[in-house]
Amino acid sequence: MSEQIRVRFAPSPTGPFHIGGARSALFNWLLARKYSNGKFVLRVEDTDRVRSSKESEENIKASLKWLGLDWDEGVDVGGEYGPYHQMERLELYKKYAQQLVDEGKAYYCYCTEEEIAAEREALMKENKMPIYQGHCRHLTADQIEKYKSEGRKPTIRFRTPENETVEFDDMVRGHMQFDSNGVGDFVIVKADGIPVYNFAVVIDDALMNITHVIRAEEHLSNTPRQVVLYDALGFTVPVFAHISLILGKDHSKMSKRHGATSVEQYKNLGYLPEALVNFLALLGWAPQDEKEIFSIDELIKAFSMDHVAKNPAVFDIDKLNWLNAQYMKKLSTKKITMMAVPHLLEKGYLNEPIAADEMAKLVRFTEIIRDHLSYGAQFLDFADLYFNDDIVVEDAESKQILTDETVPSVIGLFKEKLNGIADFDAEHIQPIFKQITKELKVGGKKVYMPVRISVTGQMHGPDLAGIIEVLGRERVFDRIEKVLPAL
């Protein structure tokens, strides 16, 4: 590919940035970055006046930046093909729509939405393709006058050529062919003068010299409409690549029911952008070797549209968790602590300002639990362990363990030994357990379990000596006393 690669991501700002959109953006970005002269363009398709919002646009841009997907041209940064908001390009669409009308390739349609809906319904009933039947295709001047006098505002419809085969190439699916009779005359400009998606994309992609259009598979059926427009307008058709959808666990399209769907949600849950990017890249694309973990630079190097899968992919949160954990291992404990702090503040475990010594203890605690964490918010699963001294033993087996006849002597000796050490740290606490097993001649479990349960309320958890260290002698004794008041 010696020509310049120009790709774009063109979201409509109608909601939080979806994970599927993020993958589309990533694939485009990866392709642009793979070639030294590649350009990644960000265009905002805000022609849906009802649903578009500035807030959504900001969310999308913030998410892209967080993921590290920077754009060379587009909104905010500008470029020679601007403007990059479709609502600022209305004149352009108007000009091309007029051109099509003048050439007889498009016409005004005075049908109302109700009439169209009724027509479609009737066709569906007859098992026919629900396409526009061409009522306004050849209106006389009189008819037009009549409609105008009724106050009808026309849309502009494209006069789709009949009995033709519409063809285009798709990097993922191969050569595609559609019957133009299945396309029908579709609206290109709404009654309010705003262009419809299929019309605006074509003009924008053509005028912005986009060479490759990588987008979700849901656009595949729309592509013939766009191809006939490219032809009518005399534009060069770009190379398409329709990547498959991302599905939820039940194989339906990802939605709120499946948990977090927006990039922002993953960010807030404490996932790392590198991990999310890595995961998204592996959804629908497979490397040539057996590598699983890719830095962004490695991804750019390894990525290729040749190995993009055709079939839809189920979003597997388990794998994301694993990947994220791999990336978290590389982080300093301090960093992981900082990831947890917002959650701790939100849940009321912490209050601002956080004192330096409190912070230091928190970091030490994080060091003890960090191996148990797949993402930041999971810290909350361990927060009670550290912050909540009101230990409650709920589990039946745990209660049972505390009734063992050796418990009183074990706990007694444990307290005695704990009192006896000079340096209150895990290194000095750890040997105590061994000493007790020896002196009392009981098994390790008989020692560890009563202590663990009375100190944490749980049978399982992170390193016990470490927990005891961060809690400090007083809190440990306090907890034991609450659980075993008799001792």
Place this chain on the structure above:
RNA sequence: GGCGCCUUCGUCAAGCGGUUAAGACACCGCCCUUUCACGGCGGGUUCAUGGGUUCGAAUCCCAUAGGCGUCACCA
């Protein structure tokens, strides 16, 4: 319903006419360990079904089934 896309372990997937059908996540077992987690080792009737083509098919062709998308004055 028409049109279109898709179909290899539970999930992501390698595979492009001849392989013991990779690998990863998850799961199960074992080891490590006071426990859990981490880590290590090991395990699993995976080519939707039915027809072809071929000496030979997960790979090519055709049907069927299922899943999904799309048929908007949404993108």
